[in-house]
Amino acid sequence: MKNVICCRCVKCGREYPAAPDITTCECGGILDVIYDYEYIATKLTKETLRARTDRTMWRYRELLPIEESTVPSGLCVGMSPMYEADNIAAELGIAKLYIKDDGINPTASLKDRASAMAVTKAIEAGYDTIACSSTGNAASSLAGNAAKAGLKTYIFVPSRAPKGKIAQLMMFGANLTAVDGSYEETFELSKAAIDKFGWYNRNAAINPYLGEGKKTVAHEICEQLGYKAPDYVAVSVGDGCTVAGVYKGLYDMYMIGLIDRIPHIISVQAEGCCPINTAVINNEPWQPQEENTFADSIAVGVPRNPDKAINAIRDSGGICVNVSDDEIRSARRYLASKAGVFGEPAGVTATAGLIKLSREGRLPHEAVVVSIVTGNGLKDIDSAIQSVGEPVHCKNDLAQFEKLFF
Numbered sequence: 001m002k003n004v005i006c007c008r009c010v011k012c013g014r015e016y017p018a019a020p021d022i023t024t025c026e027c028g029g030i031l032d033v034i035y036d037y038e039y040i041a042t043k044l045t046k047e048t049l050r051a052r053t054d055r056t057m058w059r060y061r062e063l064l065p066i067e068e069s070t071v072p073s074g075l076c077v078g079m080s081p082m083y084e085a086d087n088i089a090a091e092l093g094i095a096k097l098y099i100k101d102d103g104i105n106p107t108a109s110l111k112d113r114a115s116a117m118a119v120t121k122a123i124e125a126g127y128d129t130i131a132c133s134s135t136g137n138a139a140s141s142l143a144g145n146a147a148k149a150g151l152k153t154y155i156f157v158p159s160r161a162p163k164g165k166i167a168q169l170m171m172f173g174a175n176l177t178a179v180d181g182s183y184e185e186t187f188e189l190s191k192a193a194i195d196k197f198g199w200y201n202r203n204a205a206i207n208p209y210l211g212e213g214k215k216t217v218a219h220e221i222c223e224q225l226g227y228k229a230p231d232y233v234a235v236s237v238g239d240g241c242t243v244a245g246v247y248k249g250l251y252d253m254y255m256i257g258l259i260d261r262i263p264h265i266i267s268v269q270a271e272g273c274c275p276i277n278t279a280v281i282n283n284e285p286w287q288p289q290e291e292n293t294f295a296d297s298i299a300v301g302v303p304r305n306p307d308k309a310i311n312a313i314r315d316s317g318g319i320c321v322n323v324s325d326d327e328i329r330s331a332r333r334y335l336a337s338k339a340g341v342f343g344e345p346a347g348v349t350a351t352a353g354l355i356k357l358s359r360e361g362r363l364p365h366e367a368v369v370v371s372i373v374t375g376n377g378l379k380d381i382d383s384a385i386q387s388v389g390e391p392v393h394c395k396n397d398l399a400q401f402e403k404l405f406f
Contacts, residue, residue, distance in 0.1 A: 004035055007208055021127070029307070066120055077105055083099045100370055112145065115142040119151060133190035144172045191206075214249075233246060233372065238346065262315075266318060266319045270325065275300075342376065343373040
């Protein structure tokens with residue numbers, strides 16, 4: 001790969017060749033893919049992108065760790081819509097708000113970006129089986145992308161995972177294990193099975209290439225805004241891989257000269273499970289926490305990518321904000337009714353954070369903000385019904401209808 005220099009440990013700095021099945025450093029640290037930005041800048045320009053007909057994440061392939069001869073084998077992931085939400089911006093007292101709806105990806109979450117990359121790298125490495133642990137979205141995205149590519153999957157989820165996500169991944173033909181325990185216990189079982197049976201490892205904090213797939217959401221944001229960097233990008237945060245990926249994508253675009261500055265990251269976690277934000281706010285090493293939130297996709301008490309996440313928040317001059325489950329529920333209804341975007345609980349947590357920051361007067365009035373919705377609301381219907389209640393029931397009787405509504 002001419003565009004990739006190496007993989008470098010974020011803890012000790014040791015460098016490794018970018019083999020397709022590389023995982024973590026010998027010291028246990030997470031690896032980061034290091035690019036030759038000077039070379040890439042000669043290949044990937046505004047004019048290059050303007051001429052491309054590929055409307056998937058692979059349109060940024062010069063910034064992705066795949067071989068030049070590789071033909072990605074998966075679903076059509078990426079180029080999700082970004083909507084202006086002027087009415088919400090006015091209510092929040094900011095200049096501009098954009099909602100990046102990644103819930104329209106093939107399996108309805110941003111995790112498709114990571115899974116498409118995982119499947120592509122597994123094929124490059126010659127594997128026929130791929131596995132992961134997940135709170136739900138990574139599982140269903142892996143199952144769908146692997147099914148398209150003809151790979152076998154073994155997937156581990158906590159038994160609390162919403163039925164919508166479980167049904168989805170089982171329909172894709174995954175070998176599913178619902179673990180009676182926390183996400184940490186689920187992760188440990190998946191790791192043991194992967195090590196024993198030699199499957200390709202899709203776990204995002206083990207596999208350095210997964211964040212490289214996720215970062216394409218930031219590439220798209222920059223392109224969709226005409227390469228005018230927003231002031232802030234708000235991200236829901238769980239194990240840290242997504243926020244790290246978003247920062248990496250913004251950094252990429254800055255390093256090749258397509259944007260002139262890196263936006264501030266707004267890291268939003270649930271109050272009942274916020275180990276990464278707590279570490280940043282208190283300027284101390286992160287500590288495990290309980291997983292006390294209904295937003296299952298970010299209910300990660302032992303984050304697997306805290307180093308990259310914390311670096312991303314700090315290096316961008318970012319903001320941390322924690323929100324309650326009630327604030328997430330309220331934001332879910334608000335975003336759907338005001339912008340027409342129906343997100344799952346974790347998917348709208350970033351927006352809940354913006355609402356809270358606005359109420360606290362912590363957002364500049366001139367700010368241009370992008371809020372990423374990471375998953376579709378149909379992933380978790382039960383909690384949605386609990387939030388909005390049952391529909392009004394009426395007989396085939398106009399008089400009764402009038403009485404009910406007028």
